[in-house]
Structure formats: C-alpha cells, structure tokens
Amino acid sequence: MSDDDTPHVHDRGDAVCVIGAGASGLTAVKNLREHGFDVDCYERETSVGGAWNWRHDRSPVYASTHLISSKPLTQFPDFPMPDGWPDYPHHAQVLSYLERYAEHFDLRPHVWFGTEVLRVEPADGGRWDVTTHGTGTAGGGERTQRYAAVVVANGHNWAPKMPAYPGVESFRGRLIHASAYKDPALLRGKKVLVVGGGNTGCDIAVEAAQQAAACWHSTRRGYWYAPKYLMGRPADQVNDELLRWRAPLRLRQWLYRRVQRLTIGDVARFGLPAPDHRPYESHPIVNSLLVHYVGHGRIVPVPDVARFDGPHVELSDGRRIEPDVVVAATGYLPRFEFLAPELLDADDTGRPDLHLHAFARRHPTLAVVGLLQADAGIFPLAHWQSVAVARWLRLRATAPDRAAAVQDRESHRPLRRWSRTTVVDTSRHWFEVSHTDYLRSLQTLLDELEPAA
Amino acid sequence: MRTRVVRFAEWTRPVPPVTREIASALPEDDEGRPPVLFVPGYGHAAWAFAEHWLGRAAARGYPAHALSLRGTGGSGASPVTGLRAYAHDVVQVAAALPRRAVLVGHGAGALVVQHALARYPARAAVLAAPVVDGWPALGAALRANPLGTLPALAGGRLRLSRRQLFGPDLPEEQAAAYVSRVERMPARAQWQLVLHRAAEPAVGHPPVLVLGSPDDRVVPRSSLDRTASRYGGAPLLFPGMGHDLMLDARWEEPIDALLDWLDKETAL
Numbered sequence: 173m174s175d176d177d178t179p180h181v182h183d184r185g186d187a188v189c190v191i192g193a194g195a196s197g198l199t200a201v202k203n204l205r206e207h208g209f210d211v212d213c214y215e216r217e218t219s220v221g222g223a224w225n226w227r228h229d230r231s232p233v234y235a236s237t238h239l240i241s242s243k244p245l246t247q248f249p250d251f252p253m254p255d256g257w258p259d260y261p262h263h264a265q266v267l268s269y270l271e272r273y274a275e276h277f278d279l280r281p282h283v284w285f286g287t288e289v290l291r292v293e294p295a296d297g298g299r300w301d302v303t304t305h306g307t308g309t310a311g312g313g314e315r316t317q318r319y320a321a322v323v324v325a326n327g328h329n330w331a332p333k334m335p336a337y338p339g340v341e342s343f344r345g346r347l348i349h350a351s352a353y354k355d356p357a358l359l360r361g362k363k364v365l366v367v368g369g370g371n372t373g374c375d376i377a378v379e380a381a382q383q384a385a386a387c388w389h390s391t392r393r394g395y396w397y398a399p400k401y402l403m404g405r406p407a408d409q410v411n412d413e414l415l416r417w418r419a420p421l422r423l424r425q426w427l428y429r430r431v432q433r434l435t436i437g438d439v440a441r442f443g444l445p446a447p448d449h450r451p452y453e454s455h456p457i458v459n460s461l462l463v464h465y466v467g468h469g470r471i472v473p474v475p476d477v478a479r480f481d482g483p484h485v486e487l488s489d490g491r492r493i494e495p496d497v498v499v500a501a502t503g504y505l506p507r508f509e510f511l512a513p514e515l516l517d518a519d520d521t522g523r524p525d526l527h528l529h530a531f532a533r534r535h536p537t538l539a540v541v542g543l544l545q546a547d548a549g550i551f552p553l554a555h556w557q558s559v560a561v562a563r564w565l566r567l568r569a570t571a572p573d574r575a576a577a578v579q580d581r582e583s584h585r586p587l588r589r590w591s592r593t594t595v596v597d598t599s600r601h602w603f604e605v606s607h608t609d610y611l612r613s614l615q616t617l618l619d620e621l622e623p624a625a
Numbered sequence: 626m627r628t629r630v631v632r633f634a635e636w637t638r639p640v641p642p643v644t645r646e647i648a649s650a651l652p653e654d655d656e657g658r659p660p661v662l663f664v665p666g667y668g669h670a671a672w673a674f675a676e677h678w679l680g681r682a683a684a685r686g687y688p689a690h691a692l693s694l695r696g697t698g699g700s701g702a703s704p705v706t707g708l709r710a711y712a713h714d715v716v717q718v719a720a721a722l723p724r725r726a727v728l729v730g731h732g733a734g735a736l737v738v739q740h741a742l743a744r745y746p747a748r749a750a751v752l753a754a755p756v757v758d759g760w761p762a763l764g765a766a767l768r769a770n771p772l773g774t775l776p777a778l779a780g781g782r783l784r785l786s787r788r789q790l791f792g793p794d795l796p797e798e799q800a801a802a803y804v805s806r807v808e809r810m811p812a813r814a815q816w817q818l819v820l821h822r823a824a825e826p827a828v829g830h831p832p833v834l835v836l837g838s839p840d841d842r843v844v845p846r847s848s849l850d851r852t853a854s855r856y857g858g859a860p861l862l863f864p865g866m867g868h869d870l871m872l873d874a875r876w877e878e879p880i881d882a883l884l885d886w887l888d889k890e891t892a893l
Contacts, residue, residue, distance in 0.1 A: 206746060206829045244639045249632070250746055250828050251720050252713075255642035276725060277746075409637045416633035548636075556630050611630045619627060 181301060182317045187212055188565065189302045189319040191292075191510070193283045194222015195270055195551050196542030197325035199248060200558040202277045204323070207562035212317070213279075216288040216307050220274045223329050224267045226354075230330035232372070232504065235355045236379060237263040239549070240371055240458035242406035245607070246549030248273065249556075259406045289510045290314065292322055298537045321537035321565050323558065328506035328543055328603075335477075335502055343480040343498070350376060350501035358497065359384040365485060365495035367477055369395050373501030374459040380499075381461075381470035388474045388493055389462075394445035396428065399435070399460040407458070408548060415608050425451045442466045444473045455604055456547050506543060506603075516540070527582060528613060529603055530557045536568065536579065548607035556614050563621035570623070578620045628743070628825050640713040646699030647718060648675040649690045650683035659748040659891055660722045663691040663871075664715055664741075666732020666756065667814065668785060668807040670698025673731075673869070677876045685884050687727075692718050694737070697808050706811045708821055712740035719745050727887060731871060732756050732843065739824040746829025749890050751883055752852060754837040754844050754868050759819030761848045769842035780812040789842045791867035794874035803872050832890045834858070836879055838866040861886075 186209065190200045193215035204211045217228045226233050239246055239260045247253045251273055257265060274280055284304070291303040300322045306312035332349040340347065348358075350372045356379040364380040366373055369391030380387035402410045414424050428451035432439075440446045444466060465471045476488040484492045508516060508524070516524035517533055524540065525533065532538040539561045542554040568575040648671040652658075661682050663674040674691035682689035693700040694711050703710065715737055719726040725748040730738030735755030742750055756762045766774040766789070773784030785807055791800045827833070835853035837860050839846045853860040863870065863879050870879045 244636045249630070250744055252716055252744075254721065255717055275723060276720065278724065409639075412633060413637045416637060608631060615630050618630065622627065 180316060181295075182315075184210070184212065184317050184319050186210065186320045186569070188321045188323060189214070189292075189300065189317075190323045190325060191289050192222060192325040192327060193217075193220045193274075193279075193285075194325065194327050194542075195224065196327070196554040196558070197222065197323075198270060198274055198279055199551065199555045200323045200325050200541050200561070201279050201282050202273075203555065203558040203562045204565075205277075205279075205282065207566050209562065209565065211282045212319070213283040214287045214289050214302075214304055215283050215285050218285045220280070220283065221267045221270045223327050224263055224270055226263065226267070230327075230351075232329045232351050233263045234350075234353050234372075234376070234379075236375065239263075239266065240400075240456075241408050241549040245408050245412070246551060248551050251276065260400060292324075292510050292515075293512075294515070294535065298535070300537065321539075323561055324508065324511070324538070324540045325542050325554070326508065329504045331505050331507040333503045333505045334500060337477055338479040340480045342482050343485075344483045345494075345496050345498060347480075347498045347500065350499055351504070353499050353501075356380075356383040361385050362496040363494065364388070365390060365474075365477075365493065365498045366501060367498065368501035368503065369393070369457065370455070370501060370503060371457055371459065372503075374457055374462045376499050376501055377471050378459065378461045378465055381465035381468070384497075386472070386495075387465075387470060388472050388495065389466075390474045390477055390487065391445065392476045393449070394439065394447035395454065395457045396432070396447050396451045397436075397439070397463055398456050398458045400458055401460070402431065412548075412608075421452065428452070436463050439463065442473070445475070452547075455545055508540075523602055528557070528560075528610075528617065529605070530561065531564070531582075533583075537565070539564075543603055544610070545604045546607045546610065547605075553605075553607060553610060553614075556611065556618070560614055560617050560621065563618065563623075566623070567621050578617075581620070582617065628828065634709070640710045641703055641705050643695045643701035643703045643714070645695070645701070645714055645718060646671050646693040647690055648672070648679060648692075649688070650675075650679035651688050652683045652686045654686075655688070656686050657724075658687050659724055659727050659887075660688040660690060661727045661729060661887070662715070662719050662722070663689070664728065664730040664734035664738050665691065665694065665697070666730075666734040666754075667694075667783070667810045667818070668697070669732070669734075669869075670694070670700070670808065672698060672806065673803075674871055676872055678871045678880045681877065681880045682884060685888075687884065687887070688722075690718065690722070694734075696811065707814050708737060708740050708817050711737040711814070712744060715741040716745040719747065724748075727751070727891070729753060729883070730755065732868065733818055736818065736821070736824075739827075742827035742831065743825035744828070747827070747831045749832045749834070749887060750827070751834045751836065751886075753835075753870050753879065753883075754841055755835060755849070755852050756818060756844055757852055758848045759821065761845050762843060763819055765843060765845045765848075777812075777815050780816075782809045783815050785843070785868075789867065790869045791873050792838075792840065792865050792875075794865070795867075795872075796874075803869070834861065834883065834886050836861040836863070836870070836883065838863045838868070838870065840865055841868045843868040 188209045190213040201213045242259045243253045286307050287304045288307050293301045295301045300319050303316045305314045332351045360383045363386040364384040365388045366377040367390045377389040478486045478488045518524045541557045670693035671691040679689040695703045727749045728738045728747045729751040731753040733756045735752035736757045770786045777783035787800045833856035837849040849860040866873045
C-alpha cells in the first residue's frame, strides 16, 4: 500500500470523504460540515438525488413511485417537507426536496460530480487513500487522495438481485428486473407475471392490473398488507401512536389482525396465501390497492416460480402460465465494490457486520450511512447516523480519552438487530430495523458523544 | 436539555397547515447574503417589522421577511396553536427560503425562535427583548401593568400598555395607533409563556445575539443578562427604548447594530 512519500497521493489533511450524493450522502455532507469538517463528496452521476433521481442509471424509481411512509416520518428532522405537499409525496417531489436541501445548505460546492470511487484503502494512522476517476467520456486518469475518515453512502437499492431460474435462457417472453421497469406502457395489453411480494412488486402488480391484459402476481409467502390510511390518518402515524404508549408487541399484533379482519378479512379467501409469520415480522408492505385489484379479479395470485420453459413459466404448484412479460421485483443487494470485504467485516455472502449497522468494528474512521431497511422513512435515520458519525469523529479529534472510553462501552453492547421482533430471514431483512428501537439506541450513543459542556 | 431524536408528538400529530402571511423586502442586487426572517412577539404580526426594519435590512443587502404567527395578522386561524405550532410555522417559512436563514425573534417571538432553532439549523439567530423566562416576565408585567395582566392569569386577554411597549420619545398618537393594532392571543399560548418546557439545544451551532433595553418594562434587565449568558455573551443594550424595539422612536439603532453583527458573523 502507498506510504507517506508516494508523490501521487494528495493529502487532504483532516477532510472527510463521503461516497455518494443521494439522500444519505447529502445529509452526511451537511452534518459533517456543521461539525466543522472539510468534506469531499464523490458522486458518479452529475446531479444529486441518488436513487430518487430518475435520470440516474441506477435509479430504481418508476413513474408511479410514491412514498410509503408519510411526511412526518420521512423528512429530515431539521428540514421539513412543505406543508402544502400530500401525505405521501411522489418521487419527483422527493427529488425536488433533496435538490432544495442541497441548495439550502449549499452542499453542491463540496460534491465532485461525475467522479466514481474505485478503491478505498487504509493508510497509516487510521487514514484512508481514496482512488477516483472521472465517469465522463473524457474519463481522466485515476487520482488518489488521503482522508482522515470515509463515510460510505452509496445506497443499497441499485444492484439488482436476480434469482437464477432454471430454463430462463429458453424463455421466449420478455424478462426484466424491476430496476429496468420505468413506465406502465411496457405492460399495456400484455399478459404480465410480476414476481415478488415487496412494495415494488405490489406496486407493479397494481399497475399491471390497471394496464395489462392479464396479471399474475407470484409471491413466495403470504404478507400482511398495510393500508396507507387508517382511521382517517396515515397508517404509519397511527402505528407510531401505539409505539408512543409502548403498547406491547403482542397487543399490536392482535390489533393488526383485528383491523385486518374488520376491513378486508381473511386474505386466503381472495386466493392470497396466508402469511407464514406474524404482523411486524417482515418489512411492511404498504399497499391499499393490491387486495382491491385481487378482489376485482384483475390480479391472480400465484405461488413461487419453479422454472422457465419456452413460452411457459412453471409455478411451484405445477401450474403452467404463458406470460408475455415477466417483471422480477426480487429486490436489490448492497454492494461495496470499492472496499475490501474484511474492512466491513463482511461474511461470505457480502453482508457487512457493523456496529449499529453504521460503524466499522475495527476501523474507527470508516462508517456506512443509510444501510437500513426501516419501518419508517430512511432520511431521519440517515440524518441521525451521520450526526453520530460527525460527533464521533469530532470527539476522537478533540478528546481521544473520552472517545476511547465510548468505544470501549459501545463494543460491549450486545449485538442485536435493533428490532425487537424476530424478522423473516431473507437477504433483505438482515438490516431491517424498527425506527423507534434503532433511534433509541442512537440516542444513547449521541448522548455519550455529546461534547462536554 | 438534550436533543431528543425520538419525536412521537411530531410524528403522530403533525401540526395542521395554515395559510401564512409573509411580508418581504428584497435588496436590489442579490449579493448572496443570508435571508433574515423576523418573527413577531405575541399580539404583533408581520406589520410590526414591515414598518421600519424590513426596509432597513433590505437596504443593507439582506433579503428580509417577516411572518405573522397563525391566528394573527393575515395568517389563517387554526384550532391548533401554541409554541410547537408557531415554531412549525417559522421552520416551514425558513426552509422554503433559498439559503439558510437568520432567525430574528422579538418578545415572545424569541421564545418561538428558540424552539424553531431546535428544529432548523439557522445561519444565525437574534433574540430581541426576548420573553423566554416566563416568571420574571410575568412579575415585570404585573408591576408595570397589573390591570392588563391580571385577566390573562384567568385565561383572559393579556393587554400591553403604551408604557410597556414604547419609550417616552415616540409621539403619543403614533404609539396609540400601534397599541390599537395589538391582537389577542389564545389563552393556551399565553400560558405557555410561563409554563413551557425549555427549548432543546439549537441544532447546527448558530451564533446567537441578544439585544434589549434596560428600560423595557416587559423583559427585566436580569432576564436579558441570563438569556445572553446562556449563549455565552452579553446583551446589546439600547437605553431609553421600550419593549417594541422595532417600532419605538429610535428603531434604527437596534436594527443597525443587529445588521453590523450579522455582517461580521456571516462575512462572505
């Protein structure tokens, strides 16, 4: 690795490197700046917004994407969305919100657009060598700079996870991943199979119900579908009302079942599989329309896909269907190509093991922001994560003894999932957290890191 | 107080929106100075700043805005009022400005600004004649104007007299005209002046300036000192002026001092 006299490494002193200028990256830049750090943020695209910017190659949004958590649970805690916006804004509004955030806090001068991070390597004294190159046609050579700390905010909804179905090469229809699905025009008049019961899968199944000639919706298991409104208010706010009064999980699960029975009743009656887990044990699926269209017969629920065979798709119950288009809404995997896996203590499948899903355990100057699946919006969580990172780096610089004591205490805290429920074990759910449990843990850490009065 | 990150009240009971009256004065050339948002105290509305201060701030290159709290001036009425709702209105207006804003609160508006600072990383903040310590302010009001203050204790209207609001230099009819424009505030909001939880710490480490008058019959001198020392400074004093620094006869002095301080703190 490069040593200190390597001429081409430019030392940026106490500056911090942030990777990505999406929601998590922007809030990291803002909060680090507020805590007095110089920041260089690298963004491979030429504009801010990350996943929420539909112009970006890696953006997963489709024309009809709306938030599934309501405004108060989604906005940054120190930069509210406008009062005039609806409870569940459209993705274009979310992008304009992020653009205004960047504008308001004057973040763009700190972002190097069109610059991709190739490698992040540890250097002496807990510092990092970050190698970048330009993504434009001009390209430009590699450039290595040395930073005091690195905050990774590269998102986790851009690397599609595509199951390896047998016989998929022989399929004569069109198979796409949901990441390539942008507009319902693709479905118009076609027979469509949507695979995946997540929020994206359900949204696309609903669009297929509205636009396509026929729609099958394949899910591996049954889910609990939450409506967007309950008792005249956004459902997540009603749910948090229960959490506020510390209603026990069992009671909340009972109430959930009760509400479902009083509204749509037994989903099995519609041909949907009964959930194999209790409410609150998987990432919430917020969709008021799925059951509605199943009730209209516009969506036909089917089990898992077994294999592809020429024009056919064979399902796990032996049924064969003949779709023109298959949309695999099978999710995304987090990827950190620029980091050696051991830096994040990643296991064989690439799952990093991080304190609070944010702090690298053996590298005190390396953190990841936004690597969470929560039952509320991600922006407030990423905000407080980055405040914690900024406070931690500040404390480390100003009071190394106190910082060491905090590190010692934190490393003894039990490993847990920041979610009191056991969750369904899939590649998505390992970083599933409950926003209240997670924020309470962060509160403890933030209080410890508070600068001495 | 520490910054609380679990905020159920805000998540489950969002403040209902209202239409907001905003008075503005913009400089002829935008030289990139931060916008200044003036927040009136109880009973006053955007007009109180539109009278002199907005124009002066704009003339010195600052985009200047003043809002009317919900239920006062031209802002819409709402069944939900009180400190949290007022602070929400301030943060909404501040966040809609193109750059990080400077918040200036006068009187009880300074208390609103303190609460807004916990929810918005302002560029800087100014607390003018701040009514942030409830009990001393109540004591002062009872001494200066017992008849106007006592009814408020029973949930009635809090009346402010000419003697409390203005110094002797302001012409009598002008003072009377201003006093007649002072509006009634909801009883709950009045009570919150005395009974409120201390605001959480300001986010984003903004510099804070406190200014007032030693002859203010609403905010005692000791209270001014205490507020200023909480932010690690001493108050800037304008002897001879009443509580309404922005309307009193020598209104230029505090606004010029405020803008001089801003020039220094926010040097481009």
